Amino acid sequence: MALAKLVPFAVEQWMDQHESRAKYNIAETCVASISLDELQDLSENKESELWSSSTKLTYGTIQGSEKLRSNLANLYSAKKPLQADKILITPGAIAANMTVLYSLVGKGDHVICHYPTYQQLYEVPKSLGAEVDLWRSKERRKWQLDIEELKALIRPNTKMVIINNPQNPTGTIISKSTLDSLIEVAEEHNLIIMADEVYRPLFHSISPMSPDFPPSVLSLPYLKVIATGSVSKAYSLAGIRVGWIASRSSELIEACAQARAYTTISVSQIDDQVAAYALSQDVIHGLLNRNIQLAKRNLGILAMFVESFRWACEWVKPIAGTTAFIKFSKMGQDIDDVAFCEKLIEETGIMLCPGSMCFGEEFKGYVRFGFCCETYVLDEGLEKLREFMRKGYQTLPLAEEI
Ligand SMILES: Cc1ncc(COP(=O)(O)O)c(C=O)c1O
The missing domain is CATH 3.90.1150.10 (Aspartate Aminotransferase, domain 1)
Incomplete structure (x- = not known):
């Protein structure tokens, strides 16, 4: 069909x-x-090289360079180290999301998606044959999500809950306590949590000391989580198309790597090197x-x-x-x-x-x-x-x- x-x-x-x-x-x-030029001006080490023009333009490392993936792994290692091989580089978060959804969602699955949000996150699962319910954040609750409403949406075939944190378009966050409750529910029903975290870590109006401050889903104590991100938003580099998929689960990463092989081979080596430079300790x-x-x-x-x-x-x-x-x-x-x-x-x-x-x-x-x-x-x-x-x-x- x-x-x-x-x-x-x-x-x-x-x-x-x-x-x-x-x-x-x-x-x-x-x-x-x-x-x-501006990126280089922001570096604390003017000696470090952004790109060497003598580099041969091969496909490079298929899943993303070691340098870029280990810089990214550092970003997720605050609570517990994440290995670089648990990260796949994609052409932007849009391709990361597409790859995750294509790999993990299909006909017969039920998916619950945070709403309002980036349309891709609920339309792609529908197009793949999944049934989708929206988990509505409401303005009268300051766009917060209600865990009881999530529980009421769960069905025997629910496979995945998709969240977007920080959230586009409202600019709000899903707080730490809501994330903790979400993980409890996911664990109980064996659900995959997919978090589009493309706006991390642009926290302009909350202190990291606040009890509400949201960690990445990869810092939560649950294996079946997958995060996507990119250098487009918080890192001002949309013109290099670099995004990523990260998970602590080898099984989830492997499933995504298999689908990614059909669309990506590798990302541009120039883009990969620029992203690695931007996310290095000297520049970030x-x-x-x-x-x-x-x-x-x-x-x-x-x-x-x-x-x-x-x-x-x-x-x-x-x-x-x-x-x-x-x-x-x-x-x-x-x-x-x-x-x-x-x-x-x-x-x-x-x-x-x-x-x-x-x-x-x-x-x-x-x-x-x-x-x-x-x-x-x-x-x-x-x-x-x-x-x-x-x-x-x-x-x-x-x-x-x-
Ligand atoms: C929530 C969300 N995810 C993903 C993307 C795609 O971003 P990019 O492919 O540039 O990384 C956007 C862009 O607006 C977005 O708002």
């Missing part, structure tokens, strides 16, 4: 359609991208410090905007990651977020992301801001948006009118 076709990937299509003409791109989810601290400072500064600027337009917008202030999900209304009624975003890009060059189009119909009125762009872009873009709020906002249609 043919598998269900994939439905359009709304957020990626929206980005593709508008990105090139945006004057103020406040929709991008990466922390402002950097050049190789400077890079993350730049990005966390930028996120804090820009979030402060966005918070001032929200405060001054309280009559029109409300939010749960983000804690981590690069996005904020802001709800816009007029006299208590949701505005048409798609018309709002379309009008903004047409008339002002401001690019935002409409919630109901990109994250599900129920998010009418919501707009996702990617606030970790260059600070001047955010400043200038919000200035333009202020002007629009004063002059054009009242003319926007309400969500119900379409």
